[in-house]
Every structure is written in structure tokens, then in C-alpha cells.
Amino acid sequence: MTGNPIFRRVLLKASGEALMGAQGFGIDVSVVDQIAGDIVEARELGVEVGVVIGGGNIFRGVAVASKGGDRVTGDHMGMLGTVINSLALRTSLVKQGVDAVVLSAIAMPELCEGFSQRQATAYMNAGKVVIFAGGTGNPFFTTDSAAALRAAEIGAGALFKGTQVDGVYSADPKRDPSAKRYERISHDEVIAQGLAIMDTAAIALARENNIPIIVYSIHEKGGFGAILKGGGRYTIVAD
Numbered sequence: 001m002t003g004n005p006i007f008r009r010v011l012l013k014a015s016g017e018a019l020m021g022a023q024g025f026g027i028d029v030s031v032v033d034q035i036a037g038d039i040v041e042a043r044e045l046g047v048e049v050g051v052v053i054g055g056g057n058i059f060r061g062v063a064v065a066s067k068g069g070d071r072v073t074g075d076h077m078g079m080l081g082t083v084i085n086s087l088a089l090r091t092s093l094v095k096q097g098v099d100a101v102v103l104s105a106i107a108m109p110e111l112c113e114g115f116s117q118r119q120a121t122a123y124m125n126a127g128k129v130v131i132f133a134g135g136t137g138n139p140f141f142t143t144d145s146a147a148a149l150r151a152a153e154i155g156a157g158a159l160f161k162g163t164q165v166d167g168v169y170s171a172d173p174k175r176d177p178s179a180k181r182y183e184r185i186s187h188d189e190v191i192a193q194g195l196a197i198m199d200t201a202a203i204a205l206a207r208e209n210n211i212p213i214i215v216y217s218i219h220e221k222g223g224f225g226a227i228l229k230g231g232g233r234y235t236i237v238a239d
Helices: 027-042 063-068 072-094 115-125 143-153 189-195 200-208 221-226
Strands: 009-014 048-053 100-104 129-133 158-163 214-219 235-237
Touching: 009 027, 009 063, 009 143, 027 048, 027 072, 027 221, 048 072, 048 115, 048 143, 063 072, 063 100, 072 100, 072 129, 100 115, 115 129, 115 143, 129 143, 158 221, 189 200, 214 221
Parallel strands: 009 048, 009 158, 048 129, 100 129, 158 214
Antiparallel strands: 214 235
């Protein structure tokens, strides 16, 4: 270990859209490699890392429902998208010399192992990066909720939410230049103000389990490690 990280075990939530890079769809391998590189840096600090990735770069279940389709089927399709992204991240991590395993909430033994809290914890204790695929395994729950759930199950000290911006703002800073940026805000304030950093269920689950949420830009290379070392630019959501 080359430093004294502020957390020993964390859960990183990355959006599927982040994996697209400048593309309009799919996976930009250079972006996945950069995210994997940031995880490698965290591991070198001695931090145990779990990861949840969304599937929005491939499919969004709500898109089916919005056009009159079956929401449950749409969400199942979205869960499969998260498995594709998780396998891509595992490939990048292994390529960079880090042992990683994908655990899916939906059984697909030919592709990856099924999720269990006990197995996930055992892998993390052994130093592996654990990538949680398939969301919660249930329709009507987002991958944000899956991230908060997995963070609680593995006893994470913090939930890192990698976004397109460098923290929590009162409005979308790309659309409203006057948006206020928060250095710190409580879970309750996020819910009360309707700030769209994660869905309400995820925020509430993190609050109930006393898990701080750290919101930062996933596109800033080295940003993950910088925060773990006590620096970086981010907003912390904590009570």
C-alpha cells in the first residue's frame, strides 16, 4: 500500500452512458480502460473495490414502457445490458493485471457467477475487484438502487457515484450556468430538493445504512484515487 486511503472498501457506481464516450451507443474501449485504470490505482492504495455499472448505453427498460411496451420485459433487457458492460470492465481490469470477477443477480452460469452476499464478501476479502451485474435482479429498480444495496451488503465505507459532472448542483450546470454547486449536502436535502443524482430509493437506502455518497466526474482521469487519498473534487452526501 502506498498511502492511507480515507476508505478501505468502497462501491463504485458508473453509468452505462459513461461507457459510450463520444459515441452515441455501445462501448468505447478507451473509456472502459480509463475507468479500469482508476480502479487499479485504488487497489494499489489498498482499497477494496466493488462496482455496479448501468446499462443505458445499450438499453433502457423505461424506453419500452414509454412506448406502451411491457416494463418488466424492458427492465430484463436492461439488466442484460449491465452484464455486457460488466464483462467489458472485467476484461479491461484483467488486461491491466487486476483479478476481477463478475457476479450476476440473474443466473447465467455460462457467462459469470451468480450473486451471493457471502461469496461477494469472500472475493473482496481475497483482494478481487467484484463487479455486480444484473441490477437487483428485479424489475422497477434502477442500478442506482442496486449500487446502494450492494454497498450495504458488502459493508462499503462509501458509495462513489461517477457522473458526467464534478459534484452535486442545484440544477444541471450544462443547462443552467447559475446552478449552485454543493461541497456537502445531506441525504434528506437531496431528496427534499429533488436533486437527480440518484433515485430516491437509492438515497434512502444509503441514508438508512449510514453510507456517504461521493459524487464526482468519472471522466477525470485519476479522480477516483485522488479522492481516496483525501483530495480531488467532489460533493459528499452525508448526514
